[in-house]
Amino acid sequence: MAKLYFRYGAMGSSKTANAIMVQYNYQERGQNALMLKPQLDNRDGERVVGSRSGLSAPCRFVEELDAIDLSAYDCIIVDEAQFLKKEQVRRLVDIVDGMNIPVICYGLRADFMGNLFEGSHWLMAWADTIEEIKTVCWCGRKATMNARVAGGKVVKAGEQIVLGGNESYVALCRKHWARGELAPLEIRRIAAGKESYLPLLLEADPSEAMIAGYLEGGELYVLLVNGQTAGAAVLAAREDGAMELKNLAVAKDMRGRGYGAKLLNHIVKLCAPRGDRLYVGTSPKNVAFYEKFGFVKDYVVEGFFAEHYAEPIVEDGVVLTDMIYMVRRL
Numbered sequence: 001m002a003k004l005y006f007r008y009g010a011m012g013s014s015k016t017a018n019a020i021m022v023q024y025n026y027q028e029r030g031q032n033a034l035m036l037k038p039q040l041d042n043r044d045g046e047r048v049v050g051s052r053s054g055l056s057a058p059c060r061f062v063e064e065l066d067a068i069d070l071s072a073y074d075c076i077i078v079d080e081a082q083f084l085k086k087e088q089v090r091r092l093v094d095i096v097d098g099m100n101i102p103v104i105c106y107g108l109r110a111d112f113m114g115n116l117f118e119g120s121h122w123l124m125a126w127a128d129t130i131e132e133i134k135t136v137c138w139c140g141r142k143a144t145m146n147a148r149v150a151g152g153k154v155v156k157a158g159e160q161i162v163l164g165g166n167e168s169y170v171a172l173c174r175k176h177w178a179r180g181e182l183a184p185l186e187i188r189r190i191a192a193g194k195e196s197y198l199p200l201l202l203e204a205d206p207s208e209a210m211i212a213g214y215l216e217g218g219e220l221y222v223l224l225v226n227g228q229t230a231g232a233a234v235l236a237a238r239e240d241g242a243m244e245l246k247n248l249a250v251a252k253d254m255r256g257r258g259y260g261a262k263l264l265n266h267i268v269k270l271c272a273p274r275g276d277r278l279y280v281g282t283s284p285k286n287v288a289f290y291e292k293f294g295f296v297k298d299y300v301v302e303g304f305f306a307e308h309y310a311e312p313i314v315e316d317g318v319v320l321t322d323m324i325y326m327v328r329r330l
Ligand SMILES: [Zn+2]
Pocket: 137, 138, 139, 140, 141, 172, 173, 174, 175, 176
């Protein structure tokens, strides 16, 4: 007999990646798995499920179920199932019991205030199998709560669903959610929404065009201090196989506290298994900083700043022309 599954987890517990993997497993066995998600009012109607890790897959909307011939499918997978309405969960139950098609739902259990979502409520009530997908809080305890973060602070009141807002969500254990305590210091890789860090990256590299050239293909890491973005770094692979630090920026009001060093040490550690050298292109002012981390001057790209930047870059009263490449053995 087919079953209705509810697999719930906090933000960042790889629910969407799991959903995509299950679909892939069906396809590998020569079977069809239909990927669905609820369509939220006002949300741009993209028929795609996407995960924080960067994986994505095409999908249909739950609202389109009537127009889909389900007899062709061996399984139905629903992402973002917390947003389902009661009638939609009821419909999924009917598909399981009436057509004998398994339905696997992935979603959050509770919202940022700790209340069940409508979809989660009815899935908890009616699913045959309820499974938890675990993830951890910054303290190492199991994360069960989803904190809404705005301006570096945990927010406890507001609309359950905010569309197109600037807030972000982070998984916390119940204690740290209740106290509104974010990680004292953590480094995260950002896969989606990289462009929102542009103002910070511009502090280390004043050309938007240059940043655009390496941000999309590069790896963006951000340093968060109590939920506030203190710094960012962009790492990329070079054509010669070595790694290159393309940008290392510390927010103006966060400077002089060792955050640049923290980020750089982290980048060096990340690069170690991936090549034997880490390069950085920089200007005279920063040479001493990088020397402290084992970098040595390697070569100079003459006229780099003069050629690639529309506005002259002035550093300590001198217009920059050449870029100094420094290298560190890994
Ligand atoms: Zn915690």
